[in-house]
Amino acid sequence: MSRGGHMRIGSKTSLLFLACCLVSALASAQSQPSEWDRIYRVLTSPRCLNCHTSTDYPRQGDDRHVHKFGVLRGQDGNGVPGAMCAACHGAINNAAAGIPGGKGWHLAPLSMSWEQRPGVAMTSAQLCFMLKDPARNGKRDLNALLEHNSHEPLVNWAWQPGAHPNGEPRQPPPMPHDAFVEVFRQWVAKDGPCPAQ
Ligand code: HEC
């Protein structure tokens, strides 16, 4: 009799314990950043934003200061005569001069600006809807965006950003490239959900 009583208490206790675990597991699942949250952190890193500006000039460095030498985007993002991007930026980083480089180095078009105003990144929802809008993203569907993020040389550059002229290394985005591609793939598999605006 007393044995059975203990048993009952024991199984009630373990049930209670299970319920606790479940509640805490659910709570922690909720506090995990979503795929899009993690993507947003990469897209808003200075390595990406400095080319995805809303202005007629690029930005430089982690403090995102206006590009020196009065560099301007020009009609197609390649600069203006006398200060073309390619006059300084090659297809690879120039370690001796501290000038970053990548194949076809130029500014993203204004339609692909990821800033809500000069120097300030779009909110998470703004950027998510912009990125998926074929009228602004170069007529890309989700798979084309995944392809771009996987193989585009100017995207890859962000993870091999080289060093500043003073030799100080530039910081890559906040997760490795393969992890970024994987989380982007998972987001695309869910049909690219965006946060509420
Ligand atoms: C050197 C400048 C430069 C850098 C750095 C750069 N981009 Fe871009 N990006 C461009 C240009 C130019 C285009 C337009 C390409 C086209 O449509 O053919 C573009 C377009 C894109 C697009 C297409 C859709 C859209 O809405 O913008 C994506 C996605 C993208 N870039 C992702 C990234 C990510 C992620 C990073 C950082 C890890 C990054 N880019 C860094 C220049 C850059």
Ligand code: HEC
């Ligand atoms: C007169 C030479 C020169 C010209 C022209 C030039 N750049 Fe630069 N650019 C540099 C140098 C040097 C740096 C490195 C600055 C540093 O790290 O302190 C740089 C850095 C950058 C960066 C910063 C990368 C980062 O994340 O910190 C971007 C973006 C950039 N340039 C884009 C452009 C674009 C786009 C053009 C053409 C519209 C252009 N540049 C034209 C010399 C030039």
